[in-house]
Structures are given as C-alpha cells and as structure tokens.
Amino acid sequence: xxxxxxxxxxxxxxxxxxxxxxxxxxxxxxxxxxxxxxxxxxxxxxxxxxxxxxxxxxxxxxxxxxxxxxxxxxxxxxxxxxxxxxxxxxxxxxxxxxxxxxxxxxxxxxxxxxxxxxxxxxxxxxxxxxxxxxxxxxxxxxxxxxxxxxxxxxxxxxxxxxxxxxxxxxxxxxxxxxxxxxxxxxxxxxxxxxxxxxxxxxxxxxxxxxxxxxxxxxxxxxxxxxxxxxxxxxxxxxxxxxxxxxxxxxxxxxxxxxxxxxxxxxxxxxxxxxxxxxxxxxxxxxxxxxxxxxxxxxxxxxxxxxxxxxxxxxxxxxxxxxxxxxxxxxxx
Ligand SMILES: [Zn+2]
Numbered sequence: 001x002x003x004x005x006x007x008x009x010x011x012x013x014x015x016x017x018x019x020x021x022x023x024x025x026x027x028x029x030x031x032x033x034x035x036x037x038x039x040x041x042x043x044x045x046x047x048x049x050x051x052x053x054x055x056x057x058x059x060x061x062x063x064x065x066x067x068x069x070x071x072x073x074x075x076x077x078x079x080x081x082x083x084x085x086x087x088x089x090x091x092x093x094x095x096x097x098x099x100x101x102x103x104x105x106x107x108x109x110x111x112x113x114x115x116x117x118x119x120x121x122x123x124x125x126x127x128x129x130x131x132x133x134x135x136x137x138x139x140x141x142x143x144x145x146x147x148x149x150x151x152x153x154x155x156x157x158x159x160x161x162x163x164x165x166x167x168x169x170x171x172x173x174x175x176x177x178x179x180x181x182x183x184x185x186x187x188x189x190x191x192x193x194x195x196x197x198x199x200x201x202x203x204x205x206x207x208x209x210x211x212x213x214x215x216x217x218x219x220x221x222x223x224x225x226x227x228x229x230x231x232x233x234x235x236x237x238x239x240x241x242x243x244x245x246x247x248x249x250x251x252x253x254x255x256x257x258x259x260x261x262x263x264x265x266x267x268x269x270x271x272x273x274x275x276x277x278x279x280x281x282x283x284x285x286x287x288x289x290x291x292x293x294x295x296x297x298x299x300x301x302x303x304x305x306x307x308x309x310x311x312x313x314x315x316x317x318x319x320x321x322x323x324x325x326x327x328x329x330x331x332x
Contacts, residue, residue: 002046002123003086006077008068009051012044012205013183014175022052023064032168033143034151036125039172041154042204046123048172049150050086053119056148057084072114082113087122092248096122098131108139108147118147125151126158133160140166155310180205188212199275202258219247224259224282230329231286237325245318252321253306259283260299267292298328 011019025031037045054066058073066073075081085107087100104120112118122128128136140149140163151167153159174180177198184194184205193212200220201208211217226243229235244252262274266283267290274280305324309315 001088001092002050002121003079003088005047005050006079008054008066008073008077009047010065011048011051012175014179015044015048015172018048018170018172019052019064026056031148033147034140034149034167036151036153036156036159036164036167036169037172038153038156038169040174040204042201042207042210043172043174044206045152045154045172046121047206049121049123049152053084053121053148053150056117056119057081057114059114059116072116083116083118085118085120087120089127094127096128096132098129098135101128101132101135104149105135105139108144110144112146116146118144119150120147121150121152123152124155125153125163126155128159130160133163137162137166174203175205177203180208184208184212193217196278200255202254216251220255220279223247223252223255224279227256227259227328228282228285230325232289233329237329238322241318241321241325244321249309249315249317249320250306253302253309257299257302257306260295260302263287263290264292264295264299267295301327 022031037049039045051065054073054076055061055064057076058066059070060067066076068077072081076084085104087096087104089096104122107118107120122136137160139147143149149167151159151163156164175183180198180203181191181194184197185191187209188194188197194208197208197212197217198205200217201211223244226235226240230237230240259276259279262276262279263283263286265271265274266280266287271280274283276283301324305320309317309320
C-alpha cells in the first residue's frame with residue numbers, strides 16, 4: 001500500500017522522461033488537474049505518483065525531487081499533510097468506496113492550507129465501485145484551484161469512460177530487461193538472482209522486488225513441485241488448494257500461465273526458448289504425461305480464471321483453486 005511508505009521517494013530510472021515532462025509543465029504552469037498513470041502492474045506507477053505528489057508539496061525541492069526535510073515533506077512522511085491525500089482500498093483486492101471519494105470531494109472544495117498545490121492519489125483507480133466513480137466525476141468536472149489528482153491504474157478497462165476522458169494519460173511501459181536487472185541488482189547485489197527474478201516477474205521490476213522481499217523464489221519451487229505432483233497423481237488437489245490459498249491469487253495465476261507457456265515449448269521440443277530455465281526438470285517431467293492439447297486447453301482455462309479473479313470483487317480463492325487443481329489432475 002502506498003500509504004505505508006513513510007519516506008521521501010524519487011522516480012525510478014526508467015521514469016526520467018515522464019518526470020522531466022511534468023516538471024516542464026510545472027514551470028510553465030500548465031499542469032493538468034487530473035492525470036491517469038497507466039500500465040502493467042509492477043513498473044512503479046504508484047511510486048512515481050507518490051514522488052510527484054511529494055515534489056509538488058515540497059517547499060524546497062532539490063534537483064527536481066522533494067527535499068525530505070522541509071515541513072511539508074515531514075508532514076507527508078508522518079501521514080498528516082493537510083493538502084495531501086492517498087485513497088486506496090482498505091485491504092488489497094477490495095473496492096474503494098463512496099465514502100472515501102466523498103472525502104476527496106470535500107477535500108477538493110477547500111483551499112490549500114499551505115497555499116500551494118493540493119494532491120490526491122487514487123490507487124488503483126479501477127478499484128472504485130460505480131457509486132464512488134460517479135462521485136469522483138463531480139470533482140473532475142469542477143476541480144479546485146491547484147488541485148492535482150493522480151489516478152494510478154493497471155487495468156484501465158475497469159475505469160468509467162467519463163472519468164478517463166477527463167484525465168490526461170501517461171503510459172508506463174515495462175522498462176527494458178537490462179535496465180530492470182541493473183536497477184534490481186543495486187538492491188539484491190546478485191546479478192544472477194536479479195536476472196532470474198526479472199524473468200519470473202514477467203519483466204515488471206517492482207513485482208520482482210516484491211517477490212524477493214517475500215522470499216517467493218523458495219515458494220516457487222514448492223509450488224511447481226505441487227503442480228507436478230497433482231498432475232502425476234502424487235498430490236491431492238484439495239490439500240494443495242488449501243496450501244496455496246495463502247498466496248495472492250493473481251500472482252499464482254500469472255505464474256501458472258507463464259509455466260504453461262514454457263511447458264508447451266518443452267512438449268514441442270523448443271527447450272531453448274523456455275523462460276523459466278531453472279524449472280526445466282519439472283517441465284520435462286510434466287511433458288512426459290501431458291499432451292499438447294491439454295497444455296493449451298489448460299492455458300486458455302487459466303486465462304479465463306485470471307479475468308474472473310480480477311473482475312470479481314470477492315472470489316473464493318480456495319474454492320477456485322480446488323476446481324482448477326481437480327481439473328489439472330484430470331484427463332491427460
Ligand atoms: Zn521538502
């Protein structure tokens with residue numbers, strides 16, 4: 001959660017172009033009142049929004065970033081700046097409710113207490129339910145003076161068209177693999193590990209860092225062993241579903257989809273193009289008992305589950321995992 005970050009942040013190396021563009025607009029006093037920061041999850045859009053909000057409110061920016069020392073910066077770090085607001089779901093995967101947006105509308109109708117900008121970050125914007133979205137429209141139509149709304153989204157299809165049309169969009173594509181590995185290596189200090197994490201995270205550097213911090217690489221080995229076990233009949237799907245229920249469903253499904261693509265390559269004899277090379281032994285084992293058709297049918301099924309999991313506000317993860325694993329254990 002962005003509101004958990006209690007320090008001054010800076011933009012990431014691959015965001016320098018956007019950062020510079022926005023600063024040019026500050027200097028020309030043509031900053032839009034609403035920006036939609038969009039792109040795949042894990043590239044640091046939220047961090048960018050936070051860094052930009054801190055910069056806008058900082059009274060003494062140093063080299064275009066917040067100083068971290070002035071009164072504004074200290075208040076933001078303490079989570080109590082009166083002109084700065086972060087709106088997020090109460091817990092991950094939940095909706096942003098209308099009461100939270102009413103606070104934003106109220107906030108927008110007041111004058112800045114420090115006499116400068118006022119900043120609202122809504123992340124992820126697609127988490128707003130319909131009522132909340134409609135309530136926000138009013139603020140977007142009649143923005144207060146020097147009020148900047150930063151909407152962060154990795155699923156813009158979930159945002160009302162009327163909201164999108166009132167925002168200027170900033171696209172955040174995945175950085176290059178080389179740039180990501182270089183950055184990640186400054187944190188993990190192990191080029192080989194940084195490289196592997198980036199592959200596992202599908203090219204999204206902050207997701208890779210998150211996995212590292214949660215020691216997901218070790219869990220990943222356990223997960224694929226269970227995945228092979230269920231297919232070969234050694235593991236009970238219901239027991240495995242119970243063990244997997246502790247993982248974020250969207251992450252699990254993303255991994256399984258990537259593994260299914262790799263398994264398809266091994267079944268077709270294209271071992272060299274497998275992305276998760278460190279899991280080759282598991283793919284080989286599954287390729288012996290898995291037909292080409294099953295691999296691709298199941299891949300499509302996983303895509304369906306992925307969109308189901310992201311569209312429903314409250315799927316029952318364990319039940320969904322049980323159904324999936326029972327199906328995986330079925331016909332070869
Ligand atoms: Zn400052």
